[in-house]
Amino acid sequence: MGYDNLNKDEIEALNVQYLPSRTVSNMADYKENAGIRSARAREEGLGHIDVVYGSSSLQTVDIFPAAATGAPVFIFIHGGYWRGWDKALYSEIAPVFNNAGATVVLPNYDLCPAVTIPDIVDQMRQALKWIYENISDYNGDPDLLFLSGHSAGGHLTGMMMATDWAEQYGMPANLLKGASPLSGLFDIMPHRYTDLQDDIHLTKEEALANSPQNLELHCACPVICAVGGGESGSFLRQSQDFTEKCRKAELSCEYMALRTDNHFDITNRLHDPDDPLVLAILRQMGL
Template sequence: MDIMQDITPKSPEEIELLNTEYLPRRTVPHMQDYFDAAAARSAEARTRLAGNLDIPYGDTALQRLDIFPAGQPGAPVFVFIHGGYWRALDKSFYSDIAETFVAAGATVVLPNYDLCPAVSIPDIMAEMRTALAWVHANIAAYNGDAGKIYLCGHSAGGHLTGMMMATDWAAMGLPRDLLKGAAPLSGLFDIEPHRHTELQADIRLTAEDAAANSPQNLTLYADCPVICAVGGGESASFHRQSKEFAEKCRAAGLPADYLETGNDNHFEITERLLKPDDPLTLALLKLMGL
């Protein structure tokens, strides 16, 4: 099977290859250690940060967000969407990232969302639209500038970042250029392959929903610079997806950079955001004018 092409797997061997390509737990030893370390770092960060935790933007228990305000009003707003393949993880794992960006002068927003299989991927996408609309309406109370919203997401969060770029915000009564910059990290822009992996038991994607929620296939309404980054040690499929989305952005007239970060695996790339002088962190800060 050619992993550089979108295919419908027909044999157990092809399905197994897709699982290996797209499920980092197959290739990253001691994956849980990354989550445990992030949880511990983030708990410590919350003792140092002036945070506003579990603010509701919707009706369910998981439609909540954490906000860590900048020290001064009018700050750029860095919204970071966690990954977990739409079925796992939590915003609380990423408070450590907030510490880096608050120190640089940004207000940081970490949204949660309901998880599969309790909801569908289209449901999650709608929740993120609601979350960003809430941020636009309310972020001034947390020293953020609603005209300076920058969106970043990792893995499934990268997919959701792409979907927010494919959202017609003007149709929702919001500024068409709601997003002033976007940075999907290890993103998933064509989610059709995931219907054929072990994930399908939880995400339960139809072919129609996969097509309608794959930003690689959709019109991009965003008019902003983009950074598509992927760990240098990630699978060929992750590299291909980020490269092709960066190319799509450029074809739409958006300034788009494609970055490979060292030999990083799927989880190490987000650890770069803990370091103020890391090239990826510096690129994100430059994107926000910091």
């Protein structure tokens, strides 16, 4: 799709396609309920909260260690369109993955408009480097890193898959042993024209350089590309296109369109140990 000279109606159509607030009337309920469950998980668990990985106040991770050493590590990046939400909303996933034998890491990052999307991508690279170098202190195996994220977190997951870890950071080329972007945004060019642009200030050059759909994938890991079956045609297409890209790169990639899920139903699954999405991710991790 070309985006030059969009009229008012075409811009509004993009907003409807990409902004869940336009189509999920009870969006606030999902956030409130996840927050309640996550607060309970932090109260009951043994998490290390706000561990610093970078220089700014939001460059922190929450870590929920597995009971045994040498555990696979499940890293989950929150969404919020690069401008909102917080890792604290996803503590609820820790008991499920801990009980299965994984260490869980939830990273935060600075938010637009205080920073740009390229800044956030760089912060996530810093976070993964820190996790690789330090996760053994939390019963995690640095050679078993599995990355997931939702929405903007799915975008960031894709960007980590497109990072040349060996060339840029002197780290193992196969840093990621598995990836599972959920409702990901792999071509971010449309957001130069949605209402998000007021906060993200995305340039054309930044959109091209930070869209995983346009970039070479440097990973060699299996992928689960999941999206809510009830999401907009644009969200479905983005996950379908990225699945095709992964397969063309000869990656094993499972595409999951989950029933009639909306944009928030899909992450609502992650606190249920018997959910098909959770079970697929655990299988990817060998658990």
